[in-house]
Amino acid sequence: MSQNSTRSLLAAALSLPLLSAQAEAPPENGTLAFKYLDYQDSQPGANRVRVTAPEVSLMTPVGSAWSLSANHIVDSITGASPAYHTEALTRLHDQRRATDVSVTHYTDLTTATIGASYSAEADYVSRGLSLAGTLSTEDKNTTWNAGINILRDTIDPSNQLVSNERKRVTDMSLGWTQVLSTHDLAQLLLGVSRGQGYYSDPYKIFDQRPRTRNHETLLLRWNHHLEASGGTSRLSYRYYQDSFAIRAHTLTAEYVQPLAGGWTLTPQVRLYSQSAAEFYVEHDSNFDPFPTNPPASAAYYTEEQRLAAFGARTLGLTVSRKLGLWSVDLRAQHYEQRSNWAWSASGSRNLAPFRARILQFALTRQF
Incomplete structure (x- = not known):
């Protein structure tokens, strides 16, 4: 399921989290947004996966203390994915349709959100339920948030290697947001x-x-407003560890600069590094041009590039303009990963450099 690996990369590359200093107030206006994403990755000598994804989202107030949100996206994925390490590209084509809806209730100091999600592609169906809430102090300088998301997935690959396999995932989160000063969050x-x-x-x-x-995961964020320029810096660090023995670090820096005429520029830099899964089979040139055999006694093994040890860099720029009730955003990102960019561990051997370019257009209207 290389499609899911690609979508994980997209989710990371396109995320632009916002900090909230307090429990949100009920929205006074609704928003309708259309987004279109175009993604292409490659390695030397070959284009690999391309994804196009139109998306429509709606948020509307309901009464004085509620809001309703809905989102629908269609991913079309074509191209080729490595059968092992970075060699032997195999063709793929798939389409995923995903919908999620949520309802939020607001009080002076709290919010509570319940949501549901559903996505389906030829060989993978995912269903999810989520619950989240926030609680602010009386002065609204401190906000606590917690959430839980439960996913139930069904896997039916077209090659029928397995049939009606299942996966169950429960994600839980706890957060704290603090106003440090008039300029820092x-x-x-x-x-x-x-x-x-x-x-x-x-x-x-x-x-x-x-x-x-x-x-x-552990995520730290700091937003600082620069009074002289009117801009805001957004810095974050994320640490990740899992039972596959992967350890990953992500550093992100963004700078949001408002300009005259309703324009905003947001350059971005992201640095990433991870260690390999403990059952990752390193490339052995003695087996070229064939896949490297895992150890005979190995219970688990993989040659999936995204479970190798590597480092990655992302450079991005978002240009936005607000015109009355309308806003337009255009985002461009360049992603590149290499094995010798890993920070704390030697990179996996002989992985081909991997690149991706990501373009996204968004049009939003308030009503």
Whole structure:
């Protein structure tokens, strides 16, 4: 399921989290947004996966203390994915349709949100339920938030290597947001995920993964407003560890600069590094041009590039303009990963450099 790996990369590359200093007030206006994403990745000598994804989202107030949100996206994925390491590209084509809805209730100091999600592609169906809430202090300088998301997935690969496999994942989060000064806002988020079921990739050679995957994350954010320029810096650090023995670090820096005429520029830099899964099979040139055999006694093994040790860099720029009730955003990002960019561990051997370019257009109207 290389499609899901690509979508995980997209989710990370396109995320632009916002900090909230207090429990949100009920929205006075609704918004209707259309987004279009175009993604293309490549390695030397070959274009790999391309994704196009139109998306429509709606948020509307309901009464004086409620809001309703809905989102629908269609991912079309075509191209080729490595069967092992970065060699032997295999063709793929798929389409995913995903919908999620949520309802939020507001009081002076709290919010409570309940949501549901559903996505389906040819070989993968996911259903989810979520519950989240925030609580602010009386002075609204401190906000606590907590959430839980439960996913139930069904896997039916077209090659019929397995049939009607299942995966169950429960994600939990706890966060704290604090106003430090008139110019500074900080946030701490802790996340825990517990998953059981089918984690192997039936389309990859030599891929047998544990049926349990747990992970923990720590996320720190700091927003600082620069009075002289009117801009805001957004800095964040994320640490990730899982039961596959992957340890990952992400540093992100953004700068939001308002300009005359309703324009806003937001440059972005993201640095990433991870260690390899403990059952990742390193490339052995003695097996070229064939996949490297895992150890005979190995219970688990994979040659999936995204479970290798590597580092990555993302450079991005978002240009936005607000015109009355309308706003337009255009985002461009360049992502590149290499094995020798890993920070704390030697990179996996002989992985081809991997690049991706990401373009996204968004049009939003208030009503």
